Amino acid sequence: MAKKLYLANPYGFSEQQKTCILPVIVKQLELLGAEVWEPFDRNNQVDLSETGWAYKIALADLDDVKNCDGIFAVVNGNPPDEGVMVELGVAIALNKAIFLFRDDFRRCTDSEQYPLNLMIFAGLPPDTWRDFYYTSIEEIPSPDKALYKWLN
Numbered sequence: 414m415a416k417k418l419y420l421a422n423p424y425g426f427s428e429q430q431k432t433c434i435l436p437v438i439v440k441q442l443e444l445l446g447a448e449v450w451e452p453f454d455r456n457n458q459v460d461l462s463e464t465g466w467a468y469k470i471a472l473a474d475l476d477d478v479k480n481c482d483g484i485f486a487v488v489n490g491n492p493p494d495e496g497v498m499v500e501l502g503v504a505i506a507l508n509k510a511i512f513l514f515r516d517d518f519r520r521c522t523d524s525e526q527y528p529l530n531l532m533i534f535a536g537l538p539p540d541t542w543r544d545f546y547y548t549s550i551e552e553i554p555s556p557d558k559a560l561y562k563w564l565n
Contacts, residue, residue, distance in 0.1 A: 416564060418447040418512075419477055421501060422487035423494035425453025438514070441553040442485060446564045450477050478503045483510030483563065488529055489517040498533075505536035512560050513537075514547045 420439065424430040431453065442449045456473035459466045474496075478484065484504040486497055493515075504511060515528065524531050528546075537545045544559040555561060 415446055415448040416482040416510075417480070418442055418449055418564075419481035419484045419500070419504070419509075420449050420451045420487075421478075421484055421497045421504075422451070422453075423490070423497060424487065425451075425457065437550055438485075438487075438553070441550060442560075445554055445561060447485075450481055452477060474500065475503065478509070479507065481509065483512065485512045485514060485560070488513050488515045488533065491517070491519045491521045493521070493529065501533065501536075509536075510563055511536040512545050512547065512563075514553075516547075516549055 420442065422435065422438075424435040424438075435451070435453075439449050439451055452474045455477060456470050459469050478500050481504075484501060486501045486504075487494075488497060488501070492498075501511070513529075513533065521529050522531070527534050527542075534542050541559075544557075547553055547558065547560075552558065553560065
């Protein structure tokens, strides 16, 4: 049975990113054997004219984070998307498997050791966190990285 991997990302807010970048990442994760739970695909089928639509989406996304096996979080931006950060925080608190993707070259930290806020790395092993950190789409299927090992 495939492991359920929640793909925390802000790409669904941009039509170009939703159609050009997101499918490539989803495909890479699926080729590794993950059952990808992409929140814009799973939980945005609500009527945006209805009162409370945003809360319904938030609860559905939270439920998916609670019920997945791990999270692959796109942490681009300076700072990264706040929704992704909340989803990542919940996953860390629930001891889910954590994988980070950042192909954004901007520095987003005060730490010399970590490329992002140090709290993001609290869910990763202190000495091998780089194995869980991806800087390109091409790096996702690498057998030397943690995601490949976790899925296989």
